[in-house]
Amino acid sequence: MTQAVIAIHGGAGTITRAAMDANREREYIAALEHVLLAGQRVLAEGGSALDAVTEAVRLLEDCPLFNAGKGAVLTHAGTYELDAAVMDGATLNAGAVACVKRLRNPVLAARAVLERSEHVLFAAEGAEAFAEAQGLELVTPDYYFTQARQEQWERARASAGMALLDHDAAALAAMAKKEEPIDPDRKFGTVGAVACDANGNLAAATSTGGVTNKQVGRVGDTPVVGAGCYADDVAAVSATGTGEMFIRTVAAHDVAAQIRYAGLSLEESARRVVMEKLPAIGGRGGLIAVDRDGNVTLPFNTEGMYRGVARVGEPVSVLIYG
């Protein structure tokens, strides 16, 4: 029997002590602890890694502090488009939804795809139709609304919005000169969980509202199996950051591949992806990963990442800064 463990993240970015007030910090810590305790409980009761990560991400989606489900960021058009994925390392079964606008819990739709569809990935209205047929809860866009995300969006539009709208070459060139057209703090949010259960089975789940002011239809790494979410019998990985670079490096699968083929440890494999491969193409963010021995690593190349670990039978651990 392995000592079961769950790790979670709530996004990475320029999260610094200086920019965080004490009340806000307490809110985040309490929210992360609440989610970890729930995931830990699933594992303690003999639940599977797959059940633990699904439950943790469902709770993170329901928490307005994080950019997934309630509290999701807005697209350039002022709409919400959510992505989620879940993968079971024991079977390589996976489910994902992209660009959904009416689902309360995209991760539950991803789980339903995993369990009850011959397909793995559904996009847009087709994903919603599938979820609705499965009896999952639909919401109207006001469900996702939070004042904080609305204000972020308005600031993002004011600073870079029109340039992003037109994708014109001059504007993109102008943006390229600045490292970050939008405050990175507003850009990186995504939630995720990885777990190893008592049987040594692994699972990962990831969910996001994407990046503030993103183009309508943009899909990041979250629902892309192998990029923002991946689990097999050597590692389970959930990522957060500049999704495009995680797609291009197939980041989550690369963590597992380096362990399987190059014999790296979980920690060293994840470090190379986050500290070397992603920065080489301008990728910022982090990931959480667990292996079948219950080792956990949570590297990030940003100032901070909301994160935590809970081993069954031990106190939970929550961290924010680097």
Next chain:
Amino acid sequence: MTQAVIAIHGGAGTITRAAMDANREREYIAALEHVLLAGQRVLAEGGSALDAVTEAVRLLEDCPLFNAGKGAVLTHAGTYELDAAVMDGATLNAGAVACVKRLRNPVLAARAVLERSEHVLFAAEGAEAFAEAQGLELVTPDYYFTQARQEQWERARASAGMALLDHDAAALAAMAKKEEPIDPDRKFGTVGAVACDANGNLAAATSTGGVTNKQVGRVGDTPVVGAGCYADDVAAVSATGTGEMFIRTVAAHDVAAQIRYAGLSLEESARRVVMEKLPAIGGRGGLIAVDRDGNVTLPFNTEGMYRGVARVGEPVSVLIYG
């Protein structure tokens, strides 16, 4: 200078000499040769691998014999939903579109995403809006129509359609007992190209109409970087087959990862993915791959795969059967 080479595929499945009449066979061979000659010309004139694979897949999309662009299969709803991706191994730049319904050439939209967007993947209407803003050609659904695909769809609906519509547990259980609810011949179509140019740079492109009678919104491996399309500086890969299994095994990236980390040859790496890893989870199909030395491999675990190779300065080679 490397001897530049391009390889293409037009889908894999139960393609047997017995089921193929002589005229049909000649049509396929002529079409594949035409595409290979065009790709070879791009490379011979000093064009990049990226340009060669884009042009080859554009031509395959325009050819009604193959399941991409004109000649795409129909969804359960009788609509067309196309996916495409392209990746430049030299830079890890990638572009992809999923679930598009109005683009004549999805691969050109993917290429535009690669070149002119900060994003990598666009889905549905957002992808079409992006492509339209880039001046790409829009079509109405009748453009994609071919009598052959319409008839396939009608047969598929008659044999399994209602079951797939409802995704109800009983119907899925009944289907699970049969290995193939729909004739596999009708299920596997996708086109793709991989190339190594004179500078040793690699690229891959893949495009598809998906699987006949698929659920609306289903996205297969084609636009998923790492699954149906991938290129880096060790290998470029384009896949075709039961897309869900290619997503779950992150098949295209796994070919490159085994070369990079385990030191396998291109041929052996691709063989393990197609002949061992995919069959282990019920995956059927094949892939084409090229490495930076210009080695090419085209393995498949089905009866046949439309495929061909063209090295600059040599006659083109086209094959259909196993």
